[in-house]
Amino acid sequence: MTILEGMISGFWQSISLSVFPYLFVGSVFGLIIGVIPGLSGHFAMAMAVTFLYQMEPAAGIAFILGAHATVAQGGGLTAILFSTPGTGQNAATLLDGPQMRDKGEAGIAVGAAMASCFLGATFGALVLGLLIPVLREVVLFFGPPEVFVLAFLALTFVAVLGKEDMTRSLIAALLGLLLAMIGVDNVTNTHRFTMGSERLADGLQLVPVILGLFAVAEMIDLWVRGGSLARNMPKALSAKETQAQIFQGIGLAFKNWWLVMRCSAIGTAMGLIPGLGSAPASFVAYGHAKQSSPDRETFGTGNVKGVIGPESANDAVEGGALASTIAFGIPGSSSMAILLSGLFILGLDTGPQMLNQNVDIIFIMIFTIIIGNFIGTLFGMFLVNPLSRATSIRATIMVPVLMAIIATGAFAGERAIFDIGVAVTFGILGYVMKILNYSRAALLIGFVLGFAVEKNLYLALLLDGPLFVLQPIPLGLATVTVVFLVWNVWVIIRDRKRVIPIEPKA
Amino acid sequence: MRRQFLKTAAAVLTTGVAAIGFGSSAIAQDAAEFYKDNVIKWIVPYDPGGGYDEYSRIIAPYLEKYSGARVDIVNMPGSGGMKGAVEIFNSPADGTYIGIINGSAMVTNQLAQIEGADYRVSEYEYLGRIVADKRVLVASKLSGIETFEDLMQNGEPEIVGATGLGGSTYVDAVITGDVLGIEQRVVHGFDRSGDIRTAMLRGDVHAMWGSLGSALKGIKSGDHTVILHGEKNPTGVLEGIPSIYDVAGAQDDAERKVRILESWEALSAVGRPVAAPPGVPEDRLAFLREAFSAAMNDPEFVAAAADADRDLLFASGEEMGSIAAAATELEPDVEQLFVAAIRGEI
Numbered sequence: 001m002t003i004l005e006g007m008i009s010g011f012w013q014s015i016s017l018s019v020f021p022y023l024f025v026g027s028v029f030g031l032i033i034g035v036i037p038g039l040s041g042h043f044a045m046a047m048a049v050t051f052l053y054q055m056e057p058a059a060g061i062a063f064i065l066g067a068h069a070t071v072a073q074g075g076g077l078t079a080i081l082f083s084t085p086g087t088g089q090n091a092a093t094l095l096d097g098p099q100m101r102d103k104g105e106a107g108i109a110v111g112a113a114m115a116s117c118f119l120g121a122t123f124g125a126l127v128l129g130l131l132i133p134v135l136r137e138v139v140l141f142f143g144p145p146e147v148f149v150l151a152f153l154a155l156t157f158v159a160v161l162g163k164e165d166m167t168r169s170l171i172a173a174l175l176g177l178l179l180a181m182i183g184v185d186n187v188t189n190t191h192r193f194t195m196g197s198e199r200l201a202d203g204l205q206l207v208p209v210i211l212g213l214f215a216v217a218e219m220i221d222l223w224v225r226g227g228s229l230a231r232n233m234p235k236a237l238s239a240k241e242t243q244a245q246i247f248q249g250i251g252l253a254f255k256n257w258w259l260v261m262r263c264s265a266i267g268t269a270m271g272l273i274p275g276l277g278s279a280p281a282s283f284v285a286y287g288h289a290k291q292s293s294p295d296r297e298t299f300g301t302g303n304v305k306g307v308i309g310p311e312s313a314n315d316a317v318e319g320g321a322l323a324s325t326i327a328f329g330i331p332g333s334s335s336m337a338i339l340l341s342g343l344f345i346l347g348l349d350t351g352p353q354m355l356n357q358n359v360d361i362i363f364i365m366i367f368t369i370i371i372g373n374f375i376g377t378l379f380g381m382f383l384v385n386p387l388s389r390a391t392s393i394r395a396t397i398m399v400p401v402l403m404a405i406i407a408t409g410a411f412a413g414e415r416a417i418f419d420i421g422v423a424v425t426f427g428i429l430g431y432v433m434k435i436l437n438y439s440r441a442a443l444l445i446g447f448v449l450g451f452a453v454e455k456n457l458y459l460a461l462l463l464d465g466p467l468f469v470l471q472p473i474p475l476g477l478a479t480v481t482v483v484f485l486v487w488n489v490w491v492i493i494r495d496r497k498r499v500i501p502i503e504p505k506a
Numbered sequence: 507m508r509r510q511f512l513k514t515a516a517a518v519l520t521t522g523v524a525a526i527g528f529g530s531s532a533i534a535q536d537a538a539e540f541y542k543d544n545v546i547k548w549i550v551p552y553d554p555g556g557g558y559d560e561y562s563r564i565i566a567p568y569l570e571k572y573s574g575a576r577v578d579i580v581n582m583p584g585s586g587g588m589k590g591a592v593e594i595f596n597s598p599a600d601g602t603y604i605g606i607i608n609g610s611a612m613v614t615n616q617l618a619q620i621e622g623a624d625y626r627v628s629e630y631e632y633l634g635r636i637v638a639d640k641r642v643l644v645a646s647k648l649s650g651i652e653t654f655e656d657l658m659q660n661g662e663p664e665i666v667g668a669t670g671l672g673g674s675t676y677v678d679a680v681i682t683g684d685v686l687g688i689e690q691r692v693v694h695g696f697d698r699s700g701d702i703r704t705a706m707l708r709g710d711v712h713a714m715w716g717s718l719g720s721a722l723k724g725i726k727s728g729d730h731t732v733i734l735h736g737e738k739n740p741t742g743v744l745e746g747i748p749s750i751y752d753v754a755g756a757q758d759d760a761e762r763k764v765r766i767l768e769s770w771e772a773l774s775a776v777g778r779p780v781a782a783p784p785g786v787p788e789d790r791l792a793f794l795r796e797a798f799s800a801a802m803n804d805p806e807f808v809a810a811a812a813d814a815d816r817d818l819l820f821a822s823g824e825e826m827g828s829i830a831a832a833a834t835e836l837e838p839d840v841e842q843l844f845v846a847a848i849r850g851e852i
Contacts (some may be wrong), residue, residue: 046554330700
């Protein structure tokens with residue numbers, strides 16, 4: 001089967017009556033899972049996989065992948081409306097999304113997020129399609145030295161992330177790296193920072209940490225502050241106003257098409273890199289959006305570009321992440337491992353066989369991502385109105401309800417009460433950080449990338465010796481990292497010089 | 507998962523109420539009656555979607571068919587499968603709690619007394635074994651190694667990839683390397699065996715130990731070649747390839763070496779058994795074993811497993827008891843070697 005034949009066949013199968021209903025149900029299911037804080041794409045797939053035993057291959061793929069593809073979209077809704085990341089991928093959206101809501105622009109933010117998600121997902125899926133002939137080479141491009149340097153590059157983005165100053169961001173990022181070390185070290189079997197707790201031997205789980213840092217902290221803040229989630233808003237937006245705002249937001253995403261493209265490219269590339277995951281991708285995209293905008297100062301106060309950037313990246317990841325699973329049958333993440341076993345259950349073989357004989361299946365995946373996100377966008381628009389009304393409910397009612405949902409979300413992943421404790425602990429930490437103006441995003445990035453940095457550094461050292469950084473590709477990437485850092489420091493010094501003369505007056 | 511939890515909670519509650527209601531008469535029930543319309547909780551110590559989960563979900567309907575009970579699968583990942591294994595070990599021994607365990611890993615963890623290994627592999631009551639891995643050493647095409655001889659005569663140490671310290675890819679490499687005198691450098695620290703395979707495709711790593719099942723794809727596509735295996739009677743793709751026994755038999759001190767390798771094989775033989783906590787009433791255990799055996803031998807189930815490309819290697823509950831004993835009761839010198847290997851001291 002040629003690629004073109006596969007594409008045509010894949011497209012017709014995706015919209016056929018025997019597949020589309022499953023794709024629809026899967027997408028809506030994923031969207032709802034995404035809206036619920038703490039329930040991730042991994043979770044949606046784990047639930048969906050148990051239904052596959054009675055399904056036809058094409059329908060099964062559309063169902064399970066549809067459920068995974070729309071999760072980030074749902075999560076964006078929660079992030080903007082409730083200051084609570086629906087999934088880890090949406091943590092970066094918190095930097096500007098909720099601020100827009102407070103300005104009374106919730107509809108614009110949601111519209112922009114939904115459209116960016118759709119555009120990003122389409123971009124990532126199309127890139128995957130274009131890469132099919134060279135997929136194997138692309139996946140093998142990234143070895144431990146490359147991944148290490150790339151993870152490090154991503155880490156340097158914390159410098160520009162928040163509105164917080166760089167020293168505080170670095171402190172937070174280093175704390176994140178330290179937190180990533182908790183647990184049994186894979187290499188030496190040593191228990192690190194577990195303080196004798198068997199629970200901590202598995203390390204901290206990402207979901208309760210994110211929920212704590214952002215969601216619980218926000219709830220504490222809301223409780224202390226009183227009032228309602230949407231600040232400075234005497235009453236909720238009317239349905240009509242919201243509707244108008246949504247379309248305005250969608251328009252903004254298309255107007256910033258060049259930014260969407262660049263951030264989607266970041267997302268797709270980071271999806272291709274094994275072990276980095278999608279949360280860093282959206283932060284890097286946010287960093288890039290901020291860096292490249294002339295109105296840099298307004299980031300963090302509700303700039304729509306701060307929503308468009310991360311939201312287009314976090315769904316573009318999907319296309320990249322599929323690459324190693326399809327090319328070699330080797331999953332790059334836990335979600336992809338579930339997808340792979342789903343394909344297994346459906347009787348489909350990945351690797352060279354799929355690339356040569358079942359190209360149509362790959363295109364069903366590609367169209368599932370695109371169509372699924374389109375369905376997610378349409379459905380999400382209907383969800384905005386009822387959800388945004390809830391943002392003007394007063395804290396005394398809202399906080400207990402949301403806390404119950406958050407606690408359930410923290411519990412659900414590992415079914416461990418301990419994780420609720422983790423969420424609460426990190427909630428307090430997050431609240432303190434918020435008050436003292438430390439970047440929670442930086443801490444999260446350090447935490448997420450800590451694993452990748454350490455593991456790949458160790459492997460690179462063992463495989464290529466201490467001079468691994470001098471190989472051409474890692475050297476090139478390392479140079480980019482250094483240039484980026486130096487430039488950032490320079491910008492900060494320059495800005496500081498500019499600010500100083502004004503300070504005495506203020 | 508939450509829904510499953512609620513379902514299970516409801517089931518446990520109903521069972522509890524039923525148990526209070528029938529109280530004294532429950533003793534008089536015979537096993538078949540006990541299981542009819544009862545609920546069996548089947549614990550999977552890994553996430554949905556993995557091999558353990560898939561085996562469980564394929565066989566569950568057949569166990570339902572032969573036991574008359576409903577089988578609820580509960581995923582309980584954590585501590586590399588130990589959390590679920592401990593959960594099974596400590597659950598009520600009334601015959602309504604069973605689960606699949608990663609037998610070989612549980613044995614090595616127990617031998618090395620790893621924190622969290624709060625179970626005794628030889629004390630579980632076994633319903634039987636679903637499958638045991640065939641262990642194979644595969645070399646990548648890029649390494650230029652096509653036979654075990656090539657590996658031995660290469661003149662420089664081969665880079666063998668492995669996952670975490672004490673994982674099966676690691677223990678296999680270290681023990682066979684030590685016994686057979688393979689010149690190698692074991693690079694461990696890969697997250698999962700898939701990552702080692704990618705590293706082999708890139709040329710970073712030359713060879714790895716693993717199960718035949720997960721190596722098949724690479725063998726079929728020509729990326730990997732099997733150069734050594736642990737089977738005494740090789741069949742299928744392994745035919746004509748030397749086994750560890752062939753190699754050890756031709757070396758000095760063959761008898762001691764074969765003895766160690768047989769113990770190593772006993773580790774893999776534990777495979778993926780279905781276990782119940784110690785102390786399940788005898789009549790219920792006998793009933794469960796019979797139902798499990800019938801399910802494993804149901805032609806429809808065998809076909810379903812073949813469809814999913816999942817190997818089967820049934821062993822009865824009684825046989826599993828002796829396999830587990832053989833794997834845990836090692837001669838002192840062998841045990842010392844294994845513990846050293848698991849702890850990374852070789």
